[in-house]
Amino acid sequence: MARIARPLLRGVLCAALLVQVALIARADRPVVELEIRNHLFHPSELVVPANVKVKLIVYNRDPTPEEFESYELNREKVIMGGQKAVIFIGPLAPGEYPFFGEFNPKTAQGKVIAQ
């Protein structure tokens, strides 16, 4: 019994450690915040660190839904009115990455600047 139990226990402990490492890595992501007000992004230019994964939190302060969309970032997410959305972006090479609100593309425009 012990012959099976010991490697099994070791395996479980290793797995738990890996999950822990993964969770720490995930919690470590720099957080950047963005707001939607009156179909405009604030700030419209968002500076993020280059070459790391960033946790972008978008708050939609409008009562209407919006879709955060960017071809350059390969991201697309609907955010209901009065809600927030979590979108992971990057790691990005230094440069500019435009994004827009698909439901109000004429006004809701912005860009991520990775540096």
Add this chain to the structure above:
Amino acid sequence: MLLTSVIIILREVLEAALLLSILLAMSRFLNLRVRWFWASLAMGVAGSILYGANLVAISNAFDGVGQELLNAGLQIAIYLLLLLIAALLIANRRRGAYKVPLLQGAMLLAVALAVLREGSEIYIYLMAFRHQPDLLPGVMAGALLGAGIGFSVGALFYYLLRGLPQQYTLLTACVLLTLVAGGMTLQAAQLLIQADWLPAQPPLWDSSVLVAEHSVVGQLLYALVGYEATPTLVEFLVYIASVSVMVLLLGWMRYASSKKNSPVA
């Protein structure tokens, strides 16, 4: 407002309409009943409304990435259904009626899931205008226009498949379904990267100079094959793997069913 709503509705309708037209054409090709199609549209629309009405709860689930996980799940389910459908199409074509209820059930579910996925976004977009009656006429006109164009492209594919010489129809449909299926897994991979469930990597290449994703050709390619101008290694591998699995399965189905069909020597 008009142009925005044309583009939004067209983008969403196009994907579902393409899948629907291919499956409808193949049902007619094999002389199957096509009544499943009404049921799947109804299920898809009902599902869209349910999804759209619960999006807040869905989005907040799983630490704020519930939307990505659910959409990725839907797309993986559609991929598996297309795998089953294409395999059964080959079996039906080559050895007569074979598991027809399963085939029709899979078609019904695949179209319903595609409509649900695309329709929920249309529902959310349109519902936002219920308190803005002055904008509503323009938005609705745009929506009808976009839906009209989307379904017209679908109809074009339908008649293209129906008009082909019989010996090429099945092959063409299988190639189209494989491309659509590959696009589904590619989009699912991208959503899982967005949710931080798959590793993010720098893009392997950038083909946006050749075909930009927001161009008309780019949008059509996106709807049909899930075109992505800047794929990462994970996305590329997922695409190659899912397409290879489908090609191998279909090739094997064809080989197996032709062996059974040949007279015993």
